[in-house]
Amino acid sequence: MPTPWPDATYGTRKNSLAVLYFQNTGGSRQDEYFRDGVTEDIIIELSRIHGLSMICLAAVRPYRDKHVPVLQAGRELDAAYVLDGSLRRSKKDLRLSVQLVETETGHTLWAERYDRKIEDVFAIQDEIARTIAGKLQVMLSDAERRAISRPPTSQVEAYDFYLRGRQYFKQFRRKSIEAAREMFQKAIETDPEYAGAYAGLADSYSYLFMFWASTQENLEEADRASRTAVELNPELAEARVARGVAVSLAKRYDEADREFRAAIQLNPSLFEAYYFYARGYYAQGKLDRAVYWFQRASEARPQDYQAPTLLGSALRGLGLRSDSDLAYRKAVELAKTHLELNPGDTRALYFSAIALSQIGEQKEEALLLAARALAIDPDEPQVLYNVACVYALQRMPKKAIECLAKTIAHGEWWRGWMANDPDLVSLHDHPEFRELVRGEESSSA
Helix, strand or coil, X not given: CCCCCCCCCCCCCCCEEEECCCEECCCCHHHHHHHHHHHHHHHHHHHCCCCCEECCHHHHHHHCCCCCCHHHHHHHHCCCEEXXXXXXXXXXXXXXXXXXXXXXXXXXXXXXXXEEEHHHHHHHHXXXXXXXXXXXXXXXXXXXXXXXXXXXXXXXXXXXXXXXXXXXXXXCCHHHHHHHHHHHHHHHHHCCCCHHHHHHHHHHHHHHHHHCCCCHHHHHHHHHHHHHHHHHCCCCHHHHHHXXXXXXXXXXXXXXXXXXXXXXXXXXXXXXXXXXXXXXXXXXXCHHHHHHHHXXXXXXXXXXXXXXXXXXXXXXHCCCHHHHHHHHHHHHHHHHHHHHHCCCCHHHHHHHHHHHHHHCCCHHHHHHHHHHHHHHCCCCHHHHHHHXXXXXXXXXXXXXXXXXXXXXXXXXXXXXXXXXXXXXXXXXXXXXXXXXXXXXXXXXX
């Protein structure tokens, strides 16, 4: 089974566009979540337009707050066009300046300054998306017009809560996910019709269920919030993904299949749709299907190291060692680049350690990377579980089982993942491992 690896460049694609994070000219670091959110929402809006090839958030994030000339950024990202600008807001007013530049010639195709009231932020995003489509001669379908013209909420205060929640959510810690949940809830209280906030709330409960507290309450709340998100806006791809994740956790896999496919149809560029679709198959042990969707996830976000790591694991589980090694090598390369910018990212550390352990190279380096992750977050279940995978791959069963036992204390969901994880195959004949997988009575959860 050949593994097609997408090149992490974009310039060969027609109408490839990078949107750089706007400069925060308001002078307050407390406003950065708003600046980040507006920039990211413009990228999301533009990604809904099938005629544009958007440079993903993961690729442009390293340029956040770096004073890199526009043309240099465009060349490094291999983007045909770059949108950059600045943002300043006060309590009631918003100033947003933007320019669209052609990388090859340095020609400014369009520039505009918006001096509006803060509640006009959605109209500005709509105007920017439509203008860029026009400048790049992209025809919008009726569905695309509806998607970019529909404001996510009628209340700018709700939007502010939502952006705060999204900023917390990205930190991927239990406390930050709980803080995100509170912000999304406040957004809903401000605007009970806010589909995006319900999707964020559902994701918060789903993540809490998966990684920290596998309670029936978290599962039911994820189900309830995701259902509401889809009912409020069935054309919102993020709502479909949230629904897919929630019902997948409830093992309603046929329903999850429909939701993920709907999300992909609505927004073929949405990495999360492919990634969580693949994870659902991985959790079921359907590794051949997981391989396909992890490959699609890598195509949607070529800079991401997570999908190729899990792809490598799925391929290894299918006995396809050469393809697996190729995937793991790609994962190590991408994670190394990520760690240069984010040296404290435990996920990149332990995924690198797993990949190196699987390849059988730099075993000592793999153990050092795992130890670094564990030192940063010794009680984090994601860290404990994946470090256990490193120990299992390096034939250190006692240490692996110790970490797995601590992991299960954070939630029963981990048992199912453990049972089908190819990284743990060396433990399958170990009685303590079988006891961990088998039943709740042996768990401290």
